Amino acid sequence: MTPDRALYLYAAATADCAVAALSGVGNEPVELLVSDGLCLAASDVTTADLAAVGDDAADPRLVADLAQRHDAVIRAVAGAATAVLPFRLGVVVTDRAAAHRFLAARAAELRSGLALVAGCDEWGVTVRDDGDPAAARDGDEPGQPESGTAYLLRRRRHFDRIEQRRRTGLELVAATEAVLGELAAGVAPGRRDGSLLLDRAYLVRRDEQPRFVEALDRCGDRLVADGFALRVTGPWPPYSFVSDLKVGADE
Template sequence: MSAEIELLARQHAPQILAEALRLARSKAVEVLSEQLVSAMIAEAVKPYRPPSAAQLANVEKGLCVYAITRDSEIELPALRTAAEPRLIAHNGIGAVVADVDLAQFTNLEADPVEDSALATLAREHDAVVRAVFEHEPVLPLRFGTVVTGEQAALDLLRERREEALTWLDRVAGHREWGVRVECAAQPEAPADGLSGTEYLRHRQSALSRDRDQAKAAQNMHAKLSCHATEAACREHRPNTLLDAAYLVPQDNETSFRDSVTRLSEPLERLGATVHTTGPWPPYSFTRIELAVQR
């Protein structure tokens, strides 16, 4: 009997292994899908940190602070959710602010609906930052940054003046570009009809393609970083080989974009997809932040 069992094991082990791998992959897809949904929700609310109840106690009105820039005349857009934006200046720098009802910044939830309160506030925040960006270097502040009044904004400008000037000089003449590389979905080996040798050959081919895609994405990042003053990689998500932002001098943008096109070709031949976004204000490269002040 033991010889018969051994023979059956040799004959059917490859098919059993293939079926086990198929089931494992199906389970992995389910788990990763749940993780991806959680990650997308977390990313949607990441830029927003609402003031605490204690910080907003007995305060109905305040100033939303959108960005820091140089003291300059800038045409700013009208907003639905706030008063007309204005610049509060101090010794060569300024904070772009607007009077707001602070209640609208409480109880916001991540909501993918285009006309949700969160989406509307976020779009207006970006519109103000972009308006400044068209004329002067800009330090975008975290969405939802509020202070309780003009004096608090002036105090913060005094405290952060040197830091702000350093960052403004650093990002002047630069724009942010994003590059994301998504790997191709690998076809599963059929559970039936393959011998053990054929299955292993299929797996080796898939693994080789994965390695080649990863190597090409790493090469792309290294080459693109040479055209940028600074580069930042974001946390990888499932099926993403590269998700990076580049702070590119405007004089280098043509060579940067040419390099993206050239370096995309080997990745696309391997089945990957390259997405380029920009130009943006330097959202990923300014680390100055104003805190809520009483």
């Protein structure tokens, strides 16, 4: 490789992966580098182009294009292999020799990770409180004068409703987590959005996914009945269940 070129890594996968012609970042062809039962999905990349999306001033359109191409390759690999470990956006090594050194050095770690996610997909689940209109009305100013006692009683009702809603939300979320957790092979934190009552990624075996979806429907019905919103995304490649595979300087 010349200094202005590198090798972009999309994912590690089992060596049974066989994808058709596929274009990746920069419209470069994707290749599979195979070694000892493992493979890396990779393509050449211009380092200047990659640097252009690697800082806070990056053009959002370039970053979005990179992310879409990155995800498209990973999805194609996931559909063609027993298991896949997606890499984070922007992982590169110097050349193909470095990629093979990476496979050799991390073989045990990669095999362990692939065994964990084999035959599984990731599902994202969040729960949001859409608010209680009745509680909001309790806190409104009255339409006519009221006594001090009436004011205190109204405010007490308001805060009692807020506390009751908090307890209801906690109970519903705990029940949802218990039901979904029983059907999942793994659970990971989501985006850590503090405004959400629940934000989890679930690793679900494909043969369990019909039961998982049925459980989501039941939990969603219970939540909606009390004014809470369940949002589900997926199935995805197992992005949330990959350890941070850092690439060393010699790679």
